Amino acid sequence: MDKVSFRKKQIDIMDEFMKSDQAQKEINDIYLQLFEDAGFIAAQSVGITMSIENEIPTFPIIKKCWNLGKNVYIPKTFNDYSMTFVQYTPDTELETSTFGVREPKNYKDNNLNPPELIITPGLAFSEDQKARLGFGAGYYDRYLSQYPTKTIALALSRQYYLKTQWPVYVLDKSVDQIISVSKDK
Structure with a gap:
């Protein structure tokens, strides 16, 4: 199956699954699992997106x-499909991007490229290749090509x-680690 078709199918799967008690x-x-992970515990700087509907709440x-x-x-994205990570505090003013993601409004100060650990978003992840299927714009693939760093993906059973x-x-960048529900479930 091509990426566009698989992505659409995966969005439909997640839309339905996130309504279930099993998802929670x-x-x-x-x-x-994340909070007990050695890499997470050790990282002093963490990059993470502000979740949107039907994603694991961040x-x-x-x-x-x-x-x-x-x-x-948190990432601030630009029209040239690049992004930077901007420090996020309770006082950070946010705006909504064209993709519907909340991002920092001011991004000139407090940048860190790359954070020690990035929790990468995605629609699907695979154990065999540590592959990540993103949302199709390529922001994370471009960023990780320029700024390699430790990455962890969080995957629900349907992902x-x-x-x-x-x-x-x-050009697709794999993730270092996938945290998912117990493999025996």
Whole structure:
């Protein structure tokens, strides 16, 4: 299946799954696994997006980072498909991007490229290639090509595949680690 078709199918799957009680149980399990992960614990700077509908909510992760004294950075995207990570605090003023993602309004100061750890968003992830299927604009692939750093993906059961089900191209950047629900579920 081509990427565009698989992406559309995956969006439909996630739209339906996120309405279920099972989704919330899995989200809580993934939070616990992330908060106990050695790479997460060690990172003093964490890059993460502000979640949109039908994604694992990221604000509980952001709040945990703040409680642990970590610096949180969120992406600011640009028309040339580049992005930078800007420090996010409770006082950061946000605006909504053309993709519907909340981003920092002011981005000239407090940039960090790259944060020690980036929690990468995506629609699907595969164990065999550590492949990530993003939303189609290529921001993270471009960014990680320029700024390699440790990456963790958080995958609900409907996002996690043992074998890659979509084409992976040379410019597609894999993730270092995937945290998902227990493999025996």
